[in-house]
Amino acid sequence: MMNIVALSKEKGSSYTEHSSVVTLDSASILKIAISREDIKSFSRVNNDLIIELNDHEKITIKNFFTVGPNGQHSDLVLEDPHDGALSWLENPGTDAAVYTSIDSLAEVGTQTTANEYVGAWTIAGAALLGIGAMLLGSSKSDHRHSDNDDSDSESGSKTTTATDNTVVNGETANTTAPAEPSGVQLSDDGKTITGKAEAGSTVTVNDGNGEELGHVTVxxxxxxxxxLPTAQTSGQSLTVTATDTAGNTSPAATVTAPTIDTTAPAEPSGVQLSDDGKTITGKGEAGSTIS
Incomplete structure (x- = not known):
């Protein structure tokens, strides 16, 4: 199962997606544990980034090319599974694609949000890299502090520890993913998925290609x-995830559609009526009912 870490540039929160399909609701930095040698190609479909690996597996990042309200765009970081080396790939899926070696995700956040408030990046980056604690700092054009400003000394410095939640601007951001949906079932006619999930989260059903078939609020x-828009009756494998209001997505539950025979038997052959008119004989599909 592919693990993809997404760090929202707008919210300063992070979550891990255990799937080959990620749907972004804001401009983000994505860290994927694959090496550059594992990648066969990048392509863009509308605003989605498609990564095809050498083993023919595909990773789909939906809304990757969507530009945020402040002009922010998403970035991709590859983490080599062998030595942990990080490579920042700018403009993937285009002729302007460039790899840059970096030491931490905080470098991407700082460079892509120049002149913006980067304190949240420092903390969220710490959570992703497992650093114990960091100070909330930096400044924004409308939050300037002079060298003589004593507001920090009055309130005390804010220290953040990398846990399930991240402290941003003194508030705790929810970075805990919902539990995997449970009791997931597909109706006999293949048209409805039911189950249990975190109240208020959004449940999304995807097909085996990562395409969304439907979603609903729990x-x-x-x-x-x-x-579902079409009946799933041919043995398809479906995935079901829950995404909370903070953008954290659960591990995927899977359900396999039944295979329903929709092909009519061949016409009975060699049909004969006995001389006394009481018996019909002939050939038909084994196990079928002759009427």
């Missing part, structure tokens, strides 16, 4: 029901 009792 009710207050934790139950959900997703109506």
């Amino acid at each position: 009710g207050s009792d934790g139950s959900f029901s997703v109506t």
Whole structure:
């Protein structure tokens, strides 16, 4: 299962997606544990980034090329699974693609948000890299502090420890992913997915190619029901994830569609009526019912 870490530039929060398909709701830095040698090609489909690996597996980053309200764009970082080396890939899927070796994700955050508030990047980057604690710092054009400003000394410095939640601007951001949806079932006619998930989260059903088939908001009792656009009756493998309001996505639950025979038997052959008119004989599909 592919693990992809996404760090939101707008929210300063991070989450891990255990899937080959990631849907971004804001401009983000994505860290994927693959080496450059594992990649066959990059391509762009609308605003989605498609990464094809040498083993023919595909990674889809939906909304990767969508530009945020402040002009922010998403960035891709590759982490070599052998030595942990980080490579920042700018402009993937274009002729202007360039690899840059970096020491930490904080370098990407700092460079891509120049003149913006980067304190959240420092902390979120620390959480991703497992650093114990860092100070919330830096400044923004509308949050200037003079050398004589004693507001920090009055409130005390803020220290953040890398845990499930991240402190940003004195507030705790939810970075804990919901639990995997449970009791997931596909109806006999292949048209409806039901189950249980975190109340208020959004449950999304994807097909085996990572394409979304439907989504719904989970009710207050934790139950959900997703109506699919077409009946899944040919043994398809479906994945079901829950994404909370902070953008954290659960591990995927899987369900396999039944294989339903929709082919009619051949016409019975050699059909004969006995001389006394009481018996019909002939040949038909084994196990079928002759009427």
